[in-house]
Amino acid sequence: MFTIIFLEFIRSGTIKSFSTCRNGRWASHGAARHKKEAVNTLYTTGIKLRWVLCKSVNRGILQTQSKRRGYYGCDRSSESAKQIFCTGSGYIYFNRKRFRCICPVFGFTKRLILVTHIQHQQLDFKKWDALILRTPDADPFLLSSWLNVAAPGWSALVANDYEAVFPVFSAKKMLWSFFDLPNFIQKIGIYGAEGFEKEFASQLHALHTSIDFICYVTDSVLGDTHIENRPRRHQLLQLKEGVRFPTKVWGRNIRKAEAAALTEITAVPADIFVQALKHELIERGRPYAEKDYQKLLRLAKESSAAGYGFIEGIKDETGTFTCGQFYLYITGKIYLVACFSNEKAREHSLLHYLLYKIIQQKYEQDTTMRVHFGGSNIPVIADFNKNFGATDEEFVLVYKNNLPFLLRLVKHA
Known part of the structure; x- marks a missing residue:
């Protein structure tokens, strides 16, 4: 009370x-x-x-x-x-x-310290974005313009006058409440000044007690010991010694792309990128819902217009895009949102070449840059990321499911 x-x-x-x-x-x-x-x-x-x-x-x-x-x-x-x-x-x-x-x-x-849960309408987006831009471990998908599309109505825990923040994605659907990490937002944590962990953890625990379904990835220091915490990992590449990808796989794949003379990089229109990604995911049996493709298209267009999103790809001799990668970039940080590739791109390792060249170009402009691959617990994806020298960073999936039995069959981590 x-x-x-x-x-x-x-x-x-x-x-x-x-x-x-x-x-x-x-x-x-x-x-x-x-x-x-x-x-x-x-x-x-x-x-x-x-x-x-x-x-x-x-x-x-x-x-x-x-x-x-x-x-x-x-x-x-x-x-x-x-x-x-x-x-x-x-x-x-x-x-x-x-x-x-x-x-x-x-x-x-x-x-x-005052930690307040501020609803979407009362958030100061200018202060929010200024904090995200100056925080070293805050990824570009935390900018308010991205969150407003990816998670309309998002709110936040805010310490004092935006000294530190923690985004919240809670919603009420019918009789149940949810705190679920939206698509195209990889993880969340405390961003801003240090030393607020206990206060935020206390507020999150209080918030968790009133929510039926919880599923989001955060830093282990914020894991709620009263509910389930599952280990998760992402892959991060710190370019402290320049663009040096010290693996045999990297060198072999770069040479394969160069030998095929498929090395010209060009911008990919957002609608072509989303359509190609949709086609590949359907082939693999892991498609998004249709509304998520529409959301991704809007995110690509709006982030590109705002100057922090871009999509690059490589065409074949017929002018068809063989692969494409969607990135977000702000000073010091670059994040790979999604990518697609066809059979020819996979044959000649064009995704490896494309990623290498994009990081090389950005590093020439920004030597403080770190690369967030998004990461995965799936070994083949994690290995792809590690081919470039990326290393695992450990997080936790905070999970709670108090939904009725039938809903739990379709809504789970």
């Missing part, structure tokens, strides 16, 4: 209004013409609080009173706190930058 208190301030320094939420019920409180001073340091006796109420503003100090004994007093600062969050454990978090909670009795300090 917890209460959230929202405070709104106007520029003159008076409290405009505040609202409280207890057990999902909101109550709004009118304007209070009191001077405010924003929050910097909180003083507490260390008593665990079940919930807090806004008490008064006294001499520029905002105070909150617990239903039990003891209260929190808020000292003066130039920063303004718009949200106060008190959990059942007695910790208080703020939506501003990191504050300290000081206990004069026991003499300890605790960093104050």
